[in-house]
Structures are given as C-alpha cells and as structure tokens.
Amino acid sequence: MTGTATAPLVEAAIIGGGPAGLCAALELARAGIRCLVVDRQHVLGGQLIKQTHRFFGSRSERAGQRGFEIGKQLAAELLQHDGVTVWLEGTAVGYYAEDRTLLVERDGALCRVHVEALILATGAAERALAFAGNDLPGVYGAGAVQTLMNVYGVRPGERAVMIGAGNIGLIVAYQLIQAGVEVAAVLEAAPAVGGYWVHAAKLARAGVPIMTSHSIVAALGTDQVTGVRATKLDAKWQPVQGSQFEVPCDLVCLAVGLSPLTELATLAGCQLAYVPELGGYVPWHDEEMQTTVPGVFVAGDAAGVEEASSAMIEGTLAGLAVVNYLRPHSQYAASRKRAAAQLAALRAGPTAERIRAGLLKLSDHRPRLAGTGGEGK
Amino acid sequence: MRIHDHPILEFRRGPEIEFTFEGQVLKGYEGEPIAAALHAAGVRVLRTTPSGRARGLFCAIGNCSSCYVVVDGVPNVRSCTEPLRAGMAVSRQHGLGELR
Numbered sequence: 001m002t003g004t005a006t007a008p009l010v011e012a013a014i015i016g017g018g019p020a021g022l023c024a025a026l027e028l029a030r031a032g033i034r035c036l037v038v039d040r041q042h043v044l045g046g047q048l049i050k051q052t053h054r055f056f057g058s059r060s061e062r063a064g065q066r067g068f069e070i071g072k073q074l075a076a077e078l079l080q081h082d083g084v085t086v087w088l089e090g091t092a093v094g095y096y097a098e099d100r101t102l103l104v105e106r107d108g109a110l111c112r113v114h115v116e117a118l119i120l121a122t123g124a125a126e127r128a129l130a131f132a133g134n135d136l137p138g139v140y141g142a143g144a145v146q147t148l149m150n151v152y153g154v155r156p157g158e159r160a161v162m163i164g165a166g167n168i169g170l171i172v173a174y175q176l177i178q179a180g181v182e183v184a185a186v187l188e189a190a191p192a193v194g195g196y197w198v199h200a201a202k203l204a205r206a207g208v209p210i211m212t213s214h215s216i217v218a219a220l221g222t223d224q225v226t227g228v229r230a231t232k233l234d235a236k237w238q239p240v241q242g243s244q245f246e247v248p249c250d251l252v253c254l255a256v257g258l259s260p261l262t263e264l265a266t267l268a269g270c271q272l273a274y275v276p277e278l279g280g281y282v283p284w285h286d287e288e289m290q291t292t293v294p295g296v297f298v299a300g301d302a303a304g305v306e307e308a309s310s311a312m313i314e315g316t317l318a319g320l321a322v323v324n325y326l327r328p329h330s331q332y333a334a335s336r337k338r339a340a341a342q343l344a345a346l347r348a349g350p351t352a353e354r355i356r357a358g359l360l361k362l363s364d365h366r367p368r369l370a371g372t373g374g375e376g377k
Numbered sequence: 378m379r380i381h382d383h384p385i386l387e388f389r390r391g392p393e394i395e396f397t398f399e400g401q402v403l404k405g406y407e408g409e410p411i412a413a414a415l416h417a418a419g420v421r422v423l424r425t426t427p428s429g430r431a432r433g434l435f436c437a438i439g440n441c442s443s444c445y446v447v448v449d450g451v452p453n454v455r456s457c458t459e460p461l462r463a464g465m466a467v468s469r470q471h472g473l474g475e476l477r
Contacts, residue, residue: 040439042408042460047438052385066385089458125440135443137421137433144437144457152413153388155378179380223422223431261440 008085010036012117012322013102015092015264018046019308020300020315021121022074027319029081033326036085036113037078038092038104044078045071046123047143048308050150052178053171056196060342061309068150070308092122095268097293117295117322120265121315124258124279124301129163132218138225142172142255149179157251161228162186163216167307169255170199170210176253177206184247187214187230189237196351217244219252228252258305265302269293273365277358278304284367287340288321289314292367297322304362306355313343379417394463405461412437412444412456415467423456424470445470452476 012028014021017039028035043049051067062070078084090106095118102113126141128134140156142164148154160181162173165188173183186203191213193200200210213233220227232243258279262272265283270291272281283291283298290297299318300311316339324332347355380388391407398420405414412423412434422431423444435443439458448454449466452474456467 041458126436128435135426135430135432137423137431140434141436144434147437147457148413148416148434149380150386152409153380153383153386153390154413154417155380156416157378178384224433 007111007113008034008036010034010085010113010115011326012036012119013038013092013113013115014119014121015102016046016121016123016300016302017041017044017075017086017088018121018123018300018311019048019071019074020123020302020311020318021046021119022071022078023312023315024119024121024297024299024319024322025078025084025315026074026081027316027323029078029084031323031327032083033323034083034085036087036115038087038090038106040089040091042088044075044086044088048074050143050146051308052150052175053199055309061312061346067308070312074312092264095264095296097269097296100295115295117297117325118268119289119315119318119322120268120270120283120291120296120298120302121300121311121318122261122264122302124260124305126254127257127259129216129254129256131216133221133225134219136219136221136225137223138221138250139219139252139254142168142253145251145253146172146175149175149181155179155181157181157249159184159249160251160253161216161230161247161249162253162255164188164255164257165190165193165195165200165210165212166255166257167195167199169253170195170203172253172255173208174199174202174206176251177203177208181251183208184249185230186210187216188212189215189233191235215239216252220246225250225252258301260302260305262302265291265296265298268296270296270298271367273362273367275304275358275361275365277354277361278306282362284362284365288336289318290321290325295325304355304358310343310346310355313339313346317343378419394461396461396463396465396467398467399469407463408460410437410457411446411448411454411459411461411465411467414461415456422469425472427472445474447474 013036048067048071094103148156218229227248231239270283273284297318299314421433437457444456446456447468
C-alpha cells in the first residue's frame with residue numbers, strides 16, 4: 001500500500017453496486033443524503049451486466065427488460081444525483097463499528113471513511129462441488145462463463161456440460177448456445193428441474209438433454225478438461241452401480257447454487273445465522289434490513305440468496321430504512337409498506353416457497369440483543 | 378474464440394493492442410480483463426499450484442484466487458479483473474509467486 005486517499009464526506013456508504021446496492025443508493029440520493037458507493041469492478045451494475053435474459057414479474061420489477069439494460073438505467077439514474085460518490089475498482093476491506101469507520105483499498109491506497117450508516121450489498125459467490133478434477137482449467141462457475149461470453153464476447157469453449165438445472169444452469173446453458181457453444185447435456189442431481197419451465201423448454205427445443213437424477217463424478221483431463229464422467233443417482237441420491245458414462249467436452253459449468261458474501265459483515269461484528277434455504281450463513285437482519293450492529297444494514301444476495309428482482313426491492317427497503325435511521329420522518333412507514341408489499345408479492349409464488357421458509361427460519365434465529373451492540377443508535 | 382455474431386449483444390471493444398504471455402506476443406483489446414484476452418487466444422492454464430496442478434479461471438469476478446498471474450514481475454494479479462494494457466508482460470504464476 002502506498003499513500004492514503006482523501007476520504008469523501010459522506011453520511012452513508014453502500015458496499016456493492018449491483019441491483020441491491022444501486023437501489024439502496026438511489027433512495028439515499030433522492031433524500032439528499034451524501035453517500036459513497038464502493039464496487040470492486042470497473043463498472044456499476046454487479047451481476048446485472050451479464051444478464052441477457054428478460055426479467056419476469058410485473059412492470060414495477062422491470063419485467064420484460066434484460067438485466068444489463070436495467071443495470072445501465074439504475075447506474076445512470078444514480079449518477080444524476082449530486083452527493084453520490086462512486087468508487088470503482090475499490091475493495092471494502094474492513095469496518096470498525098466502535099467508531100463507524102470503513103476501510104477501503106483503492107488505487108494502491110487505504111482510505112478511512114467515517115459513515116453514520118453502512119449498507120452491505122456485497123452479493124454472493126458461486127459454490128463449487130466436490131468431484132475429482134474440479135480444479136482443472138475448463139471447470140467454471142456458470143456465472144464466470146456468463147461473464148466471459150456476455151460481457152467480454154469471448155467463447156469459453158466448444159462443447160459444454162452444465163451441472164445444475166436451476167434457473168442459473170438453464171439460463172446460462174441457453175446463453176452458451178446463443179454464443180455458439182454446443183451444450184452436450186445438463187445434469188441435475190435432483191429428480192426434477194429446479195428452474196422455471198420456460199427456461200427448460202427453450203433448451204428442450206434446442207435439443208439439449210436435461211438429465212435429472214444425474215451428477216458428475218469426475219472432470220477428465222490432465223491439465224485441461226477433456227470430458228466428464230457422469231452417473232445416474234438413485235432415490236437416495238446415491239450413484240447407481242454400473243450407470244457411469246463419459247461425455248467429451250472442454251467446458252464444465254457449475255450452477256449448483258450461491259453463498260452470501262459475508263466477510264465484511266463478519267468483520268463488522270454482525271451476528272450470522274445458518275439458514276440453508278438462504279444460501280448458508282447470512283447476517284441476521286430485521287424487517288428493516290438492519291443487522292445486529294446498529295447502523296449496519298444488508299440487502300440483496302448478501303442478506304440471503306434470491307434473485308435480482310428481489311435484490312432490487314431489498315435495496316430499496318434498506319435505503320428507505322437508512323434514510324429514516326439518519327433523518328426520522330413521517331412518510332417512512334408508508335413508503336416502507338409499499339416496498340414491503342411489492343416484495344411479498346414477488347415471494348408469493350410456489351417457486352419462492354424455499355425463500356419464505358428461510359425467512360421464517362431467520363426470524364426464529366432472532367438473536368438476544370443484550371450485549372451485542374443492538375441497543376440502537 | 379471471439380464471439381462476433383450474437384443474437385442479443387453487441388460488443389464494444391477497446392483498441393486492439395499487443396501484450397506478451399510467456400514471452401510470446403499476443404493481441405487483445407485494451408481494458409478487457411487479461412483473462413478474457415488469454416481465453417480468446419486459447420490460453421486456459423493460468424497458473425500452477427505449489428503441488429503442481431494446473432489452474433485456470435473459475436469465478437471471473439475477482440472473488441476466488443484461481444486465476445493469479447504475474448504481470449510485469451508482480452505476482453498474485455487477478456487476471457479476471459485486471460484490465461489489459463499495451464505492452465504488459467504476463468506470465469503463468471508457479472506456486473505462491475515471489476515478491477521482488
């Protein structure tokens with residue numbers, strides 16, 4: 001590290017410029033609160049920048065628009081506001097709750113920023129899966145392949161096997177075809193497709209076999225992937241003897257779920273709760289998205305893995321809550337209620353059952369706040 | 378392995394520039410991640426672990442540490458997020474890398 005950067009005078013910082021962070025920052029900006037958005041990428045938008053599929057839901061969730069278009073619009077709207085500072089290629093490396101100090105590394109310098117409120121919108125990381133050769137070049141997270149193809153226009157391989165038939169697996173498999181890559185098969189360990197049927201149907205029409213009750217045993221090859229060995233699974237998820245077969249490919253994509261990125265929340269002293277339905281360890285938070293550390297809020301996948309549409313509304317909720325936290329005002333209850341109702345509607349369907357169960361579990365984990373710093377500002 | 382015709386996307390690329398990988402001159406677009414340029418050139422093995430296993434790109438968003446390379450003598454550079462610049466000397470990182 002060389003030198004120190006000048007800290008901007010802000011009241012709040014938002015870590016992560018994806019769908020949740022941008023929507024949170026917009027609420028602060030609209031309320032005239034000076035804020036800092038930190039993102040480690042060179043462009044705002046988070047994972048929206050690689051999402052080429054059209055969003056579902058209603059107009060208020062920007063249904064019908066493609067993810068990368070939504071990201072651009074949110075970023076453009078945010079930058080119209082005075083009082084918003086954006087630090088790209090910056091990494092938030094610590095937060096000291098006792099004196100409300102955020103530490104950011106940027107341009108080879110460490111910078112201390114004092115903030116009255118912090119919103120963690122750090123997103124999630126793709127999970128790996130245990131199988132022989134899972135570290136070979138050619139084995140990627142499905143999101144990584146999406147980044148290569150859809151952001152940088154690079155074809156990641158010639159022939160792919162997708163592991164996982166949830167929404168990410170199905171969507172990225174189709175996007176591989178759009179990028180000119182042959183998709184040999186989609187393997188799904190569960191007995192049924194996990195993602196929306198509309199995505200599965202697109203693949204079926206393209207002639208891609210979606211093999212349920214199947215999983216990967218090994219990635220083949222010595223210094224690069226040359227194929228996969230797969231197996232059929234029985235009702236107890238155990239490999240069926242004698243059912244193994246090999247598929248030649250140079251690309252294996254893992255779409256086996258995401259885990260919230262909670263490093264910064266942990267450093268900040270937030271209590272975590274283990275809720276598998278939300279992706280594993282998540283910072284405990286209340287209905288206002290506030291963690292167990294006063295003034296530290298969380299939104300989006302970092303608060304529990306869901307999807308971009310819900311991340312945007314959670315960002316709005318966290319933003320509204322921070323505005324009220326810094327400047328209590330009478331309209332807060334009404335605007336919060338609107339956003340909460342929108343989020344509830346989005347989570348009303350059968351596909352969100354798991355999320356609803358997870359959120360219920362999270363509220364059961366409600367920590368005893370005595371001595372944890374949960375006494376309020 | 379560049380994508381030229383895409384049904385949805387148009388790629389706006391920076392100027393084409395030259396850099397080296399393991400001493401060999403390659404072409405890429407300024408500002409794209411080093412790993413993207415290397416993939417386009419067919420290079421997928423980016424480093425080897427201390428035990429000698431090959432590693433490549435995995436997360437592509439600066440989160441894991443699978444894609445470390447040495448850039449102009451500096452080890453542990455995340456090739457998935459580090460923008461490509463003209464004249465960069467990129468090489469595979471073997472083991473943990475050495476600080477000069």
